Amino acid sequence: MRWALVVGGVVVLGVGVGGVVLRLGGDEAEARPGVRLGTAVVTRGDLVDTEKVDGRLTYDGARDVWTGASGIVTWAPREGATVRRGGTLVKVSGKPVTLMYGGSPMYRVLRVGESGADVRQLEGNLAALGYGDLTVDTRFTEATEAAVKEWRDDRGLEETGVVDPAQIVFLGGAVRVRKVRTPEGKQAVQGQPVLEVAGTRRVVHVDLDADKQDLAREGAKVSVELPGGKVVPGTVSEVGDVAESSGSGQDQKTTVGVDIAVKGRTGRLDEAPVTVELESERRRGVLSVPVEALLATREGGFAVEVADGTGRLVPVRIGAFGGGRVEVTGVAEGVKVGVPER
Structure with a gap:
């Protein structure tokens, strides 16, 4: 769904880029009049995108x-x-x-x-x-x-x-x-x-869709959200070699069993539902900004607003999304950019 709203001469545009709302700026110096801005810094580091899947808390070796x-x-x-x-x-x-x-x-x-x-x-x-x-x-x-x-x-x-x-x-x-x-x-x-x-060792078991098998690699670090909202770290300990099918017709699913060793207190409930956050992509050593720093320009590209009092827009090219940030090129590390205050 796309929508637009004109606020103080700035077009606020809803688009499907990483699930964020981008504001449409122009060539004017005051890119976001009437919008209270905070600042964020262009930083270099790993950008991690994740995907959440359902699992259950159980014990190993049934x-x-x-x-x-x-x-x-x-x-x-x-x-x-x-x-x-x-x-x-x-x-x-x-x-x-x-x-x-x-x-x-x-x-x-x-x-x-x-x-x-x-x-x-x-x-x-x-x-x-x-x-x-x-x-x-x-x-x-x-x-x-x-x-x-x-x-x-x-x-x-x-x-x-x-x-x-x-x-x-x-x-x-x-x-x-x-x-x-x-x-x-x-x-x-x-x-x-x-x-x-x-066995007596606590594990999380995930019946992972076979087409998502690349998300699970032995030794990979994950996070597990337990019933009640507590999050504990985990490590993928075993990935099944054989896919299993269940259901029939359009409801048929092919899955691969994945076991995850967890650390910390997990309670004694068996078969309790949990949510597992798996790493789907990692971009190493890239520059990134918060996604809300992006401005969609009328020319069809993207820009960030340099927070130096001038409202200057710097065109950027975007890459991967992850953790509320987006990879950018075209702006230097350490530069402060404008973001809407929450």
């Missing part, structure tokens, strides 16, 4: 948890609870399923004579929990068996030196319970998840 135990679930954690090494993920038929840390799943029965990376994981956890005098290696020895017996006794399990997938789940670290998939009273079945969990 995944389902399975157990080798079968039976009725007799206890499940509340949603939002944190479970750490040695803690109970769920109880099946009154027996606890314990979280231990590790990158490989618990897939077999471990006893004296077994060896492998899963044995090392088990021994590392037993040692961290204070059981036995263990040498953490890949061999399940009698010392390992003694530590297992002590651990099982403390967990209220039959005091044997054997462990299997019904007693232990290996995960990468402490987890936060997002959803109980098999609540108390329901049947736990092998091959079906009992919990949905995530």
Whole structure:
């Protein structure tokens, strides 16, 4: 939409340049009669343009948890609870399923004579929990068996030196319970998840339109506006490699998942909506003025009014917009220019 209003001989012209309103000046010395002017300085620096997108505040590494135990679930954690090494993920038929840390799943029965990376994981956890005098290696020895017996006794399990997938789940670290998939009273079945969990590190997740993927680069700095208006800094930690489609027909959207690590206090709300400000363009070391310093001339170009008492207009060429400023050439660094007082 274009509009014009004559005020004191100056045409105020609404145009679509960076979302600003430009005043149309002329050749007269008093370019903006009747308009109270302040001043701004032509400065050199980086000019950053940004774009805001929707995201949600959540936790990293969401995944389902399975157990080798079968039976009725007799206890499940509340949603939002944190479970750490040695803690109970769920109880099946009154027996606890314990979280231990590790990158490989618990897939077999471990006893004296077994060896492998899963044995090392088990021994590392037993040692961290204070059981036995263990040498953490890949061999399940009698010392390992003694530590297992002590651990099982403390967990209220039959005091044997054997462990299997019904007693232990290996995960990468402490987890936060997002959803109980098999609540108390329901049947736990092998091959079906009992919990949905995530890590304990706060992240912002953005389903970014695929055509805007260039806005998100790993390591890039962003700002995140939390519910309530608080703004915290963030860093893009992960950008998905695979685009995902949702909806159909004209409503179909193709997006790329972006995770952002955030600093500062963010509260405990999960899935809370946030606004993420991403950098879309950066012009380095350019001269710029506030956008309201621009005057649209009758000849079709732009000018700035030098604030030296003469009202002199200096023609300028404009470039990128960002942060309420506009790149200009044709005027020297340090010059003071007129801007309307607010």
